[in-house]
Structure formats: structure tokens, C-alpha cells
Amino acid sequence: MVENRPWLTVATHVVLVIGVLIVAFPIYVTFVASTHSLFDLVRIPMPVLPGSHMVENYLQAISAGLGEASGTAAVGAGRMMFNSLVMALGIAGGKIAISIIAAFAIVYFRFRFRMVAFWMIFITLMLPVEVRILPTYKVVADLGMLDTYGGLIIPLIASATATFMFRQVFMAVPDELAEAARIDGAGPLRFFWDVLLPLSRTNIAALFVILFIYGWNQYLWPLLITTDPEMVTIVISINRMLSVGDDQAEWQIAMATTMLAMLPPVLVVVFMQRLFVKGLVETEK
Amino acid sequence: MAGINLRGVVKAYGKTQVIHGVDCTIADGEFLVIVGPSGCGKSTLLRMIAGLEIITDGEISIGDRVVNDLEPAERDIAMVFQNYALYPHMTVYNNMAYGLKIRGLAKADIDTRVRKAAEILALDDDLLRRTPRQLSGGQRQRVAMGRAIVRQPSAFLFDEPLSNLDAKLRVQMRLEIKKLQQNLGITSVYVTHDQVEAMTLGHRLMVLNGGVVEQIGAPIELYEHPATLFVAGFIGSPAMNLLPARIGDGGDRVELSGGDSLALPPGRFAAHAGQTVTAGLRPEHFEIVTDDQSVARLAVDVVEQLGADTLVHGHFGNDRGSLTVRLNGTQNLQARQVLPMSVRPELIHLFDADSGRRLES
The missing domain is CATH 2.40.50.140 (Nucleic acid-binding proteins)
Incomplete structure (x- = not known):
């Protein structure tokens, strides 16, 4: 819309600012809470300006978490963030690798039950993780993959959405390109590697951003299969910090950990934003 | 270099037959234009020669090799597509070099061939470094031809290469293709629906209608002695x-x-x-x-x-x-x-x- 009415500009900005405030305020509160001592924090009213304990809270969160005192082992946010990172990267990378190959097979090869395979993948779109979580747990447990990175990553790797997306990307690639490659003597794998992959670069980047955040935010699955504190992901650890029974939860450490947990997804979005937008809107092949 | 021989070539998709037994001998160095209305099977026939479509029946040989069961890359042909089919993410240079790289030619060898093709087609260094997206239609067309030339094939196959260009450029490129073919002396098969293009380019024309060859002959022969009503109505404007x-x-x-x-x-x-x-x-x-x-x-x-x-x-x-x-x-x-x-x-x-x-x- 290219309307030029001053009051409309003001109104739209007011709405935007209200929206931003609603989204940003909880994050601000989290930040404020992570900079006070527990003593200041639990007083009423709660402080609304940052306090002076920021450095010490964050150092404790990174190095030791809650420490022995609260019953959990002394595993700092550093280790847990590393676990989360491995899981998020594994899931994002694995999903992309599997789905791009699956899409390649569906689009470029004529084999028996091709469409059956495609529709089976498509139908799994309709089954959320929660539905198949019990059988999946059983399988992973039987394979001895509880409390391992493999157990965290592999069950979440298959992705119908990503397969579907790459299928659309490949279908937009002109057939003549595949034919030209055939005449040039490039076999299917060569064509995939030299032509399709570079052409889907931006789509891969966009998908990576989405999947990294998806992987980072995984909650239910890691909650189920990790019991070893060394293998807990950061999202789970925040929850554990707060379930302390009758004791006073150490809010300032939990909040500092929360701030740290938010950081990697934000960084991924910030640094890949250009590719991300390009990958979602680009149509020319 | 080699001639191309079609013997009783038939194409059928399931029960629908689209090419009904085409016989034609294309001499070494000849420029044959296949012309006909859309849907007559001319592109299908070309793609069968290229190896992109399976030959249902009959035999195609290039030189003295029967190529029915050979992959396109093994047939020693080069093809120019209607939409050029250049690799969008590669530079012009790499587009031309790609096929040679796969064949395992030495870097220096590839470079010589690409430079030579670029010279023939008047593509300068600056152009070689660009990607197809940064080129005009005529330039893309030239690159597509360059990709064909560097292979030094026994035959060129053109699939309506000029239909995406504007009228003026089409006339100019038509002339360039003709000159190029004359200079290189490589057997060429060219598909078009444009009878003016067909008349000006071909040594001989094959008029195809509904998968049947109506007439094969020199342009002027077709004009002066059309063998059938269809050819009579199709040739001439x-x-x-x-x-x-x-x-x-x-x-x-x-x-x-x-x-x-x-x-x-x-x-x-x-x-x-x-x-x-x-x-x-x-x-x-x-x-x-x-x-x-x-x-x-x-x-x-x-x-x-x-x-x-x-x-x-x-x-x-x-x-x-x-x-x-x-x-x-x-x-x-x-x-x-x-x-x-x-x-x-x-x-x-x-x-x-x-x-x-x-x-x-």
C-alpha cells in the first residue's frame, strides 16, 4: 500500500511499537532478573532496572550452573550449550542431507513405487513427534542410545517438510538443465553435486536457519532420553533449575542461563538473514 | 565428423505412436532442417538422435556406430536448447568447460578450446567471467553454441535455438549459425517451426507432419515441387x-x-x-x-x-x-x-x- 496519510503513518507505528513492546518486555524482564542477586530479586516489587550482579551471575551460570547445593551436578551452561549446539547442528544438517537426497530421488529418478514413497513421506507430515514418541523411545532405548548425541539427533532427522520443499525447488529447475548435463556426460551424482546443490544454496540456508532453531528448541525428546547431567541440553536445564521442590529457586541463575540459551538462535538468524530471505522469496532458477 | 542415418525410426509413448517410421540419411557436413507445425514430432525426433528419448523401433547411427543404446554423452553430439539450458551458477567460461572437465581433459587443453570457441563467437574475456544471468538473450545463445563447439562433436543438434530471441536478433543469429556451420563443416540437425528459418539455413529440409515425413529435399525443390498439399501450404509465405x-x-x-x-x-x-x-x-x-x-x-x-x-x-x-x-x-x-x-x-x-x-x- 502506498497511501500517504500522516495519521495512518502514526497509527501504524503505534501498533508496531505496541507489538514490539509486548514481545520484548518479557525478554527485558528476563535480562533484568539475570543481573540481580536472589535476595533483591524475590523482594516485592521486583526491580525493573538492571542490577549490579550481572558478571557474577553469568559466570556462575556458565561454569557451574546451580552447583552441588541444589542437588544437580555441577554442570555449567557452557557444557549444556555445547550439547544443544551439537543437537541443533546435527538435526539441521541431518535433515537437510536426508531430505535433499530423498527429494533428488523423487524428482529425477523413475522407479517403481516412486509416488508411493512420496506420499508416504508426505503423510508423515501429519504425524507430530508426540504421536510416535513411545515407539521411538523404545527403539532408541533398545539400541542403547539413551544419553548419547546419536539418540538426541537421529530420531529427529527425517523431515517430510524439508523433502517437500526441496522437491518443489528441484521441480522449478528446468528439465533442459538435466539434459544438458547428460549430454555433457555428467552422471546423476555429478549433476546433483555440480548443478543442483549450488542452485539450492539459498534454499539450504533458509532451511538451515529454521531447522537450527527447531533443533535448538527441542524439549520433549531430550527431556525423555537424557538423564545424565552431562548430556542435558540447555532448554531442559532451565526447567530443571526451577523444579527444586520446596526450596527457593535460584532465579537469577536460571534467567542468566535463559539469556544465554537465546543467544545462538539469534546469532544464526542475524548472520544468515540475507540468505534466509533470499532463499524464501527467490524464484528464478 | 560423421553422417547420421535414420532407419525406420519409430517413437511411441505407450500405445500412442508419435513418429511413424522416419528414414533419412544425413551426409557428413550437411545441414538438415526438420520443420513442421507444433506437435508434429520434430523435437522428439531430434531428442531421439540426441539420446534423450528412447528409440521405440528402428535404428539411428552416427558415423558408423549404431547409437540406439548409447548414452547422450557417448554419442559424440552437442545440443543447443531453446532456452539455452546454461548452468545459472557457473561463469560463461565454466559453462563451456564443464563437459570437457568431466571428460577429463587437461586444464591447458580445456583452456585452449574454450578460448578458441570464444574467439569464433566473439565472446570477450569480460563476458567469459560473467554468469548467464548477466547476459542478454543473444549472448546466452552464443554461449550455448560455444558449449556445443568446444566439444568438437561429430554432430550439432539444434532444438529451436532462436525462438526466444526478438525478430531482429533472430535474423542476425540465423546468419551466424549458417556461417558457423559452413566454416566448421559439422553435420547439423536443426529443428524449427519457422519455415523462413528452415529455408534460409538448411541444405535440405525435412517436412514433418503428424510424425510422418511429407518430403525431404533442398529448400528450393520443396518450394517449386511440393510433393504434398501439406508441404505446399507450409512452405512459402x-x-x-x-x-x-x-x-x-x-x-x-x-x-x-x-x-x-x-x-x-x-x-x-x-x-x-x-x-x-x-x-x-x-x-x-x-x-x-x-x-x-x-x-x-x-x-x-x-x-x-x-x-x-x-x-x-x-x-x-x-x-x-x-x-x-x-x-x-x-x-x-x-x-x-x-x-x-x-x-x-x-x-x-x-x-x-x-x-x-x-x-x-
């Missing part, structure tokens, strides 16, 4: 006037359905006296004559001035059959004017009304 007629009892005149009649070369069609035919009269073979010499009186409907010549659309005879006439130069004509027209007997084409075959002598 504006199209030949095709009029229902009957050969007179003496065999020396052809009587048009509107009541007018034209003299035929004496004795030539005596054997066909009384036969129902279709008479073919090229627009450019009409001339304005005096009233007493005229064989048809054309009532002018529309006049199109093209500068070099004038197209007159009109009707004649009792059944007001429509007729298009092409006259040289600028003519001062108005609608509703009546022109006495004539055609020389030896320029009249006659086709059997049922089979559509040309009547000879």
Missing part, C-alpha cells in the same frame, strides 16, 4: 492459395470451382482429365494483365503495403473464393477495385483431392 478444382475433359485446362479456368501446360495432365484436384497457386506468381488475358477477376478486399511488395487479399469467381496475391513494389490499389489476374501455366501446382499427392505429368 504468405501461404500458397489452395483452391478446389477439376481438370477439364481435354486435360489442358483446370476449372476452378468458381467458374474460372486456367490454362495448363499442353498435354502434361492429359492422363488426369476429369479428375477432381486441388489447385495450388503461389501468391507471388500472379500478375496483373489486361482484361482479355485475365483468367480471374479479383475483387480487392484488403491491401497490405509492405514496401518491397504489396499483399492483396480478395475474392473472385461465382463462389467468392478468397485469394491472396503478392505484387512487386508499391501498388496504388483500393478496396473494392477489381483486378484482372493471370498465372502462367507452368507455375500451377495440382494435387490429388483425396490423397493430397502432387500430380506429375
